[in-house]
Amino acid sequence: MSKQWIAILAALLLLTSCGSKPDASPDTAAKTEPPASQPISGGEKPKAAEGASASNQPAPASAKDGKESAPADSVKKQEQQVAKRYTMNPKTYDIVPIDPNGAPKKVVLLTFDDGPKDLEMNKALLETLQKHKAKAIFFLNGYRVKQKPELVKLLASSGQTIGNHSWDHIDLKKEAKEKVNQQIGDVQKAIKELTGKAPVFFRPPFGSGSDDVRAKAKEEGLLFMTWSNGSKDWEMTVKKNSPEQVISNVLSQLHPGSNILMHELPWTVEALDKLLTQLEEKGYGFVDPEEIETTS
Numbered sequence: 001m002s003k004q005w006i007a008i009l010a011a012l013l014l015l016t017s018c019g020s021k022p023d024a025s026p027d028t029a030a031k032t033e034p035p036a037s038q039p040i041s042g043g044e045k046p047k048a049a050e051g052a053s054a055s056n057q058p059a060p061a062s063a064k065d066g067k068e069s070a071p072a073d074s075v076k077k078q079e080q081q082v083a084k085r086y087t088m089n090p091k092t093y094d095i096v097p098i099d100p101n102g103a104p105k106k107v108v109l110l111t112f113d114d115g116p117k118d119l120e121m122n123k124a125l126l127e128t129l130q131k132h133k134a135k136a137i138f139f140l141n142g143y144r145v146k147q148k149p150e151l152v153k154l155l156a157s158s159g160q161t162i163g164n165h166s167w168d169h170i171d172l173k174k175e176a177k178e179k180v181n182q183q184i185g186d187v188q189k190a191i192k193e194l195t196g197k198a199p200v201f202f203r204p205p206f207g208s209g210s211d212d213v214r215a216k217a218k219e220e221g222l223l224f225m226t227w228s229n230g231s232k233d234w235e236m237t238v239k240k241n242s243p244e245q246v247i248s249n250v251l252s253q254l255h256p257g258s259n260i261l262m263h264e265l266p267w268t269v270e271a272l273d274k275l276l277t278q279l280e281e282k283g284y285g286f287v288d289p290e291e292i293e294t295t296s
Helices: 003-016 026-032 074-079 119-131 142-147 149-157 177-195 211-219 243-252 266-281
Strands: 086-088 095-097 107-115 136-140 161-164 258-263
Touching (some): 136 142, 142 149, 142 177
């Protein structure tokens, strides 16, 4: 063997006898490190995770397309009933505390019949009620509900209570049972379709009822009521209107628990702010209709 081949073989033997291995490539190194989402030895989290902002965290399961869904119990919260603190005297239609020590006795119930008619009048009534932090029952007629559904929604969205006042505002005492059922039942359906909630208060037109009327009201889960304090605003006309007379009529009949009957009329709208102010000055509060027990 020549000296040249001996030199080559010696060099090869020298290389194979060396125990070192090539350095790992960057790709191999990345695969051998623990994933960022896994804890490192000792149970500690990677420092990068400790400093991560909320915007870098995975979106909650309830989020979709960048919009977070409403909490599952939000609807339930809206439907939660207000505690019942009052009841109605079925003979006088006055509103009285269920527990004499559990709620003020010196209160009145505000009610408005025969609507909804006009946007501006409704807005004015709502603004005055809001100013005085007062709630009322708006007893609506079905044919007007059909004509002005947007006003029904306005009343409901404003936190006011909507009541059933029959479909056509006729004297139900004079009607057959089938007619009575239609006049009350159709209003229940119409209002529920618009607001999602059927009325729980019923006032017969002219305060005129019968056994059939009361039976249908009970069947629909309605509290039958007339009133115990009439503003007599319905006796006035455009030519002879008097906001001051509306106020005088109410105050002359005022007593704790007064169930005050008013209407959606221009002179009543004009009188309302002053009337509520004078009631407050006399120490009266306003019952939230949602606080009245409607089940017998």
